[in-house]
Amino acid sequence: MATGTLTIDLDAIAANWQALNARTGNATETGAVVKADGYGLGAARVARALARAGARRFFVAVAEEGAVVREALGRGPEIYVFGGHMAGDTDMIGDLDLTPLLNSIDQLTRHFEALPDSPFGIQLDSGMNRLGLEPEEWSIVAGLALGQQPRLLLSHLASADDPDSPQSRDQLQQFHDMTDGLGVPRSLAATGGILLGPDYHFELTRPGIGLYGGAPFADAQAVAALSLPVIQTRVVEPGETVGYNATWMAGSETLVATVAAGYADGLIRAISGKAALYSDGIRCPIIGRVSMDLITVDISALNYIPVTLDILCAEQGVDDLAAAAGTIGYEILTSLGARYTRHSSGGALS
Ligand SMILES: *Cc1c(COP(=O)(O)O)cnc(C)c1O
Numbered sequence: 001m002a003t004g005t006l007t008i009d010l011d012a013i014a015a016n017w018q019a020l021n022a023r024t025g026n027a028t029e030t031g032a033v034v035k036a037d038g039y040g041l042g043a044a045r046v047a048r049a050l051a052r053a054g055a056r057r058f059f060v061a062v063a064e065e066g067a068v069v070r071e072a073l074g075r076g077p078e079i080y081v082f083g084g085h086m087a088g089d090t091d092m093i094g095d096l097d098l099t100p101l102l103n104s105i106d107q108l109t110r111h112f113e114a115l116p117d118s119p120f121g122i123q124l125d126s127g128m129n130r131l132g133l134e135p136e137e138w139s140i141v142a143g144l145a146l147g148q149q150p151r152l153l154l155s156h157l158a159s160a161d162d163p164d165s166p167q168s169r170d171q172l173q174q175f176h177d178m179t180d181g182l183g184v185p186r187s188l189a190a191t192g193g194i195l196l197g198p199d200y201h202f203e204l205t206r207p208g209i210g211l212y213g214g215a216p217f218a219d220a221q222a223v224a225a226l227s228l229p230v231i232q233t234r235v236v237e238p239g240e241t242v243g244y245n246a247t248w249m250a251g252s253e254t255l256v257a258t259v260a261a262g263y264a265d266g267l268i269r270a271i272s273g274k275a276a277l278y279s280d281g282i283r284c285p286i287i288g289r290v291s292m293d294l295i296t297v298d299i300s301a302l303n304y305i306p307v308t309l310d311i312l313c314a315e316q317g318v319d320d321l322a323a324a325a326g327t328i329g330y331e332i333l334t335s336l337g338a339r340y341t342r343h344s345s346g347g348a349l350s
Pocket residue numbers: 033035082156189190191192206207208209210
């Protein structure tokens with residue numbers, strides 16, 4: 001077998017959900033964001049593990065993702081759709097009991113006409129200018145929308161990962177101005193918002209990245225481990241080069257291993273020459289360019305030929321790999337490719 005093995009620790013996901021849940025008071029419920037196939041780790045298994053941990057409200061980006069999560073969880077748990085009610089979604093929303101977060105007057109109209117008795121929430125724009133009704137629009141339609149009994153009023157913070165950003169305070173004030181006294185449950189905080197403190201918690205939080213072991217939840221347990229099979233090793237003599245465009249040249253005799261994964265598997269080219277692979281905790285730097293299906297690694301530090309090398313492990317987590325690539329853990333996780341063999345550990349009943 002020459003594909004990598006991606007191991008997903010479902011007990012760590014459950015522990016991360018419980019740890020984030022413990023950061024908020026009893027009046028605040030903790031939801032779970034499982035969009036983008038559970039941040040690349042498998043929406044069905046992740047959602048089941050979170051439901052066992054106690055989550056009852058789930059969030060996805062689009063109705064199609066909601067269908068996968070409904071299939072995994074069965075009837076009962078609430079599944080919110082951030083993208084709202086799009087043309088063509090009506091059957092899926094109705095049949096699968098999804099709860100769209102309506103973003104615009106168009107979506108409100110579509111939903112009330114097509115599924116007048118179906119649950120919905122409303123997404124409000126408190127300053128991010130991405131999704132949701134603007135304050136002026138909300139002031140026009142609030143009366144009508146509230147008459148249809150929304151389940152949730154939601155908004156999203158643009159800079160919650162930066163505790164010093166004044167934008168979060170401004171958005172919090174805007175959200176209060178738009179929703180105070182309406183008697184509808186509210187949600188403002190994703191992972192970063194939970195960490196900003198109780199002012200941001202309201203009735204429901206909706207962490208994503210923190211569940212999967214990523215920043216800004218510094219206390220998260222690692223969830224993803226990725227190990228890659230070594231296909232071949234060779235000795236490279238001083239003056240010889242390795243890989244496309246000969247970007248790396250041996251200064252001394254070097255033992256080089258070639259492993260079976262590359263940028264087509266989400267190990268983006270930007271980690272070339274920056275990140276490392278590990279064998280029993282020993283660092284083996286990536287040398288030369290990451291190619292589509294292969295990565296070359298200097299394993300001279302080892303006094304044995306490894307069967308596999310680890311690229312996500314205790315020594316190098318998703319945020320470390322992201323930093324090496326100049327990106328964020330979210331992008332590393334959601335880029336992990338389809339070729340890996342995915343295993344889950346923990347999650348007794350999965
Ligand atoms: C993705 C997303 C979340 C989850 O955010 P994390 O930073 O991963 O916790 C919450 N709310 C909305 C609207 C989102 O798009």
